[in-house]
Amino acid sequence: MNTAVPQRxxxxxxxxxxxxxxxxxxxxLVLIIAVPILNLWVxxxxxxxxxxxxxxxxxxxxxxxxxxxxxxxIWGFAGILSLGHGAxxxxxxxxxxxxxxxxxxxxxxxxNPILPDFMVFLNWKELPWxxxxxxxxxxxxxxxxxxxxxLAFLFGWLxxxxxxxxxxxxxxxxxxxxxxxxxxxxxxxxxxxxxGLTDFKDVLGFNLQSDATRVGLFIATALLLALSYALCRLIxxxxxxxxxxxxxxxxxxxxxLGYRVEHYQLFxxxxxxxxxxxxxxxxxxxxxxxxxxxxxxxxxIEIVIWVAIGGRGTLYGAVLGAVIVNFAxxxxxxxxxxxxxxxxxxMFILVTIFLPKGLVGTLPAxxxxxxxxxxxxxxxxxxxxxxxxxxxxx
Amino acid sequence: MARIATLPGRLAALGVLLTVVLGGALSAHAEDARxxxxxxxxxxxxxxxxxxxxxxxxxASGHERAADVLAVFLGGKLFARRSDGRIFMTERxxxxxxxxxxxxxxxxxxxxxxxLRKVRVNNRVRVAIRTALGGLTLLSPDxxxxxxxxxxxxxxxxxxxxxxxxxxxxxxxVEKIKIKLIMTRAAVQLKTGKTDGxxxxxxxxxxDLATPASRALLAGVVQAEGGNAISEAAAGALAGIERxxxxxxxxxxxxxxxxxxxVLLLAAxxxxxTFGVMGVINMAHGELVMLGAxxxxxxxEIFRTHFPDLFDWSxxxxxxxxxxxxxxxxxxxERGIIRHLYGRPLExxxxxxxxxxxxxxxxxxxxxxxxxEVGSPSWMSGSMEIAGGFVLTFNRAWIILFSLLxxxxxxxxxxxxxxxxxxxxxxxxRAMAGSMGIRTGWVxxxxxxxxxxxxxxxxxxxxxxxxxxxxxxxxxxxxSFMVVVFGGVGNLWGTLVGAxxxxxxxxxxxxFAGAVLAKILVLVVIILFIQKRxxxxxxxxxxxxxx
Numbered sequence: 001m002n003t004a005v006p007q008r009x010x011x012x013x014x015x016x017x018x019x020x021x022x023x024x025x026x027x028x029l030v031l032i033i034a035v036p037i038l039n040l041w042v043x044x045x046x047x048x049x050x051x052x053x054x055x056x057x058x059x060x061x062x063x064x065x066x067x068x069x070x071x072x073x074i075w076g077f078a079g080i081l082s083l084g085h086g087a088x089x090x091x092x093x094x095x096x097x098x099x100x101x102x103x104x105x106x107x108x109x110x111x112n113p114i115l116p117d118f119m120v121f122l123n124w125k126e127l128p129w130x131x132x133x134x135x136x137x138x139x140x141x142x143x144x145x146x147x148x149x150x151l152a153f154l155f156g157w158l159x160x161x162x163x164x165x166x167x168x169x170x171x172x173x174x175x176x177x178x179x180x181x182x183x184x185x186x187x188x189x190x191x192x193x194x195x196g197l198t199d200f201k202d203v204l205g206f207n208l209q210s211d212a213t214r215v216g217l218f219i220a221t222a223l224l225l226a227l228s229y230a231l232c233r234l235i236x237x238x239x240x241x242x243x244x245x246x247x248x249x250x251x252x253x254x255x256x257l258g259y260r261v262e263h264y265q266l267f268x269x270x271x272x273x274x275x276x277x278x279x280x281x282x283x284x285x286x287x288x289x290x291x292x293x294x295x296x297x298x299x300x301i302e303i304v305i306w307v308a309i310g311g312r313g314t315l316y317g318a319v320l321g322a323v324i325v326n327f328a329x330x331x332x333x334x335x336x337x338x339x340x341x342x343x344x345x346x347m348f349i350l351v352t353i354f355l356p357k358g359l360v361g362t363l364p365a366x367x368x369x370x371x372x373x374x375x376x377x378x379x380x381x382x383x384x385x386x387x388x389x390x391x392x393x394x
Numbered sequence: 395m396a397r398i399a400t401l402p403g404r405l406a407a408l409g410v411l412l413t414v415v416l417g418g419a420l421s422a423h424a425e426d427a428r429x430x431x432x433x434x435x436x437x438x439x440x441x442x443x444x445x446x447x448x449x450x451x452x453x454a455s456g457h458e459r460a461a462d463v464l465a466v467f468l469g470g471k472l473f474a475r476r477s478d479g480r481i482f483m484t485e486r487x488x489x490x491x492x493x494x495x496x497x498x499x500x501x502x503x504x505x506x507x508x509x510l511r512k513v514r515v516n517n518r519v520r521v522a523i524r525t526a527l528g529g530l531t532l533l534s535p536d537x538x539x540x541x542x543x544x545x546x547x548x549x550x551x552x553x554x555x556x557x558x559x560x561x562x563x564x565x566x567x568v569e570k571i572k573i574k575l576i577m578t579r580a581a582v583q584l585k586t587g588k589t590d591g592x593x594x595x596x597x598x599x600x601x602d603l604a605t606p607a608s609r610a611l612l613a614g615v616v617q618a619e620g621g622n623a624i625s626e627a628a629a630g631a632l633a634g635i636e637r638x639x640x641x642x643x644x645x646x647x648x649x650x651x652x653x654x655x656x657v658l659l660l661a662a663x664x665x666x667x668t669f670g671v672m673g674v675i676n677m678a679h680g681e682l683v684m685l686g687a688x689x690x691x692x693x694x695e696i697f698r699t700h701f702p703d704l705f706d707w708s709x710x711x712x713x714x715x716x717x718x719x720x721x722x723x724x725x726x727x728e729r730g731i732i733r734h735l736y737g738r739p740l741e742x743x744x745x746x747x748x749x750x751x752x753x754x755x756x757x758x759x760x761x762x763x764x765x766x767e768v769g770s771p772s773w774m775s776g777s778m779e780i781a782g783g784f785v786l787t788f789n790r791a792w793i794i795l796f797s798l799l800x801x802x803x804x805x806x807x808x809x810x811x812x813x814x815x816x817x818x819x820x821x822x823x824r825a826m827a828g829s830m831g832i833r834t835g836w837v838x839x840x841x842x843x844x845x846x847x848x849x850x851x852x853x854x855x856x857x858x859x860x861x862x863x864x865x866x867x868x869x870x871x872x873x874s875f876m877v878v879v880f881g882g883v884g885n886l887w888g889t890l891v892g893a894x895x896x897x898x899x900x901x902x903x904x905x906f907a908g909a910v911l912a913k914i915l916v917l918v919v920i921i922l923f924i925q926k927r928x929x930x931x932x933x934x935x936x937x938x939x940x941x
Contacts, residue, residue: 081740155921162925167675167739171875172921178872179917182910297872301677301747308744341755348748352741353734 020316059218063283068322070275076313079248084173086300088148092277093290097197099140144281145274152273160262181295196291311358453526473510551585601631604638655897656797660852662877666889667845675743680867681753686716686853706771716850724846882930
């Protein structure tokens, strides 16, 4: 396998050793500086003015990009194809939504200072225990990462310990998000049932409808995306990252070499889930709602195609893929709503057959990148037997 | 005909009218008709109290038109002619009323609304009519009506029904309804009987009847009597009934579970071939099921327009058609997409998922996003009550049978045909099979086509019990994967056991946890089960595993 794992040098060199990453960080930097100026200080009459809805749309794309990044971390580098990452995203979103609900306080329709409207509507008398503490911002922010992380740890601990991998893992992650979806649709779960959480007023005292707050959320999203990219990059360029790639390419062989494969998988799976949760938390205030439809298995599979289109195993490719596909989705569902599913379906088919390395691995614009860090290439011969891994393990 | 029913209908009707009625019963036919005339006219009395008496009298007359008149009266469509007070059953048509003479049932032309006055009815009169009708229909010539009437009387036992019940029991020819009537009589006796002896006999009779209604009745008696011999006897009978009901409830759950299991089996068995035998994750499997269902719809439309007489056979014709359509799609998918992705199971998963989106949208574009109506042939519809509230619905029973037949056919193909042998050879060792002269590519395509065709056949069955919509496949795909993973990949027996286990477990959890929570619990259990046995219940062993 030709995946080059750059050796760690000193300081922050791990960030800058690949060109795609440099481009990504530069673009994010430009966005962080330019978007606030173009939105807040350029007058609306100017052609350079960026309307607030575009700021929020960009923020949404970047939140999805962070989600794609988290999937690429496990799929691209550890070979774990999670079809349930939407669940971690939604859990982070719900944690954020719960805080925003508490922050509404007495301004809800029923004016109850403690209980959110839907609980008053359901005739609940007091806040369920799992809602306690969410009135504090720091606690909610902790939960944004801890709740999905804990679920991923528990789930991963059970799965990896029993060596559930490959398609089996994919299928049960799908079952996980499906089960969570059914659960969150129930009213008596205490998460707003069908309608989810919405009607948010403000965050940290700033009105969510104001332009400045929107820009602030956008900057936070871009910054966290950059930080998360740095974290993922740190992980994959470390020695741990090399082991992950080894597991991806030859799990049994790595195990026989003496590595506790399941520990590595569990670590990276948990980190990835926490990142997905953070992405969800950034997504919710910008779109203003979180409901159980975020758990649908179709959503989780869609994330995977963002990564596949962008370029698996490159990190920045995932970011690119998420932004491109979501931009196309915004455009197509608006202009030709009937076409969107054909388009998405065709993307799945064409990319997997013709672009196994994704856009960044294939397009001539990225010639130097395709050689360096592409997804694991497998022989693509019709009817050929799959590559045998080491010796039978069990 | 209904001369026997001339005995009083309700105790409340006793009085002056009773003598009229009894007199009417004994008189000649013409006289009887005239009396009925008078009784019907009584319905238009001034006070509601007299109306109630008139209702009872009409019911007690046993006249063949009594039930009709009362039913129309209940519906508020009984009108009196202003000129002479004659009573008519009316049907509004445009600006005028079509009249039917209430007494004779003869057509009486039409009249404008202003010439008529409605015979007024209030809630107390309605109650009286309903009760009276309950008693009347006990003697109806239609067995289904008699049976329903017996159920109605059972729920509100009243001594007034006893004579009618006796008459009905004496005349009844259908054994099941007769038993029902006897039980109803026992219920009435238990509720209104004068002596303890009657009540105890009634309890003895009722203890043989295990239905929720008899349970409620006896439980009421246990509470009301409190501590005497009757209460004890009732408690004893109640315990027996509870046991029987629990038994039939369990039987019902098992049937429901088998039914759900058969649906899962049908949906999953094609997947067991493509996933289990070939190792291909076909996320478009659900859409192949959907195509089968839509094929059924198209075939039925053709039958409806061209051969409406042969509609009952449309399902039979749809089976091979659905197999062919889905099978052809399957072979095209294998040749067009999956062939390029062998050895990359995760990529196969993504590509077929994309294909499922395309197929869904395609069907939505062609057939529209709404549900399509697929009819059931007459031999599949209907149901039969076995006992204790357990109802066997025929379409469910047929699907259970059908799923087993499909599985049996597949096993025969696998074990007894040359194609099955080649399929197994390719599964176990592709390289070796190839070097022995088996065209592995061809076997792959055919195997995939077989799995897809079975999915289409499953679609025919599912069209009978589920909505035929573009989302049909999505609803089953996760469940089918759960079945295959739970049962063990590459093993049809595993799929059978997996499907029925999940179906039955689901149905037994539902009463305690509710449908949604039961489903969540089953999913969680499977997730935990996979930890224990990562390769399912019936795992393949040996070198094949590591592929």
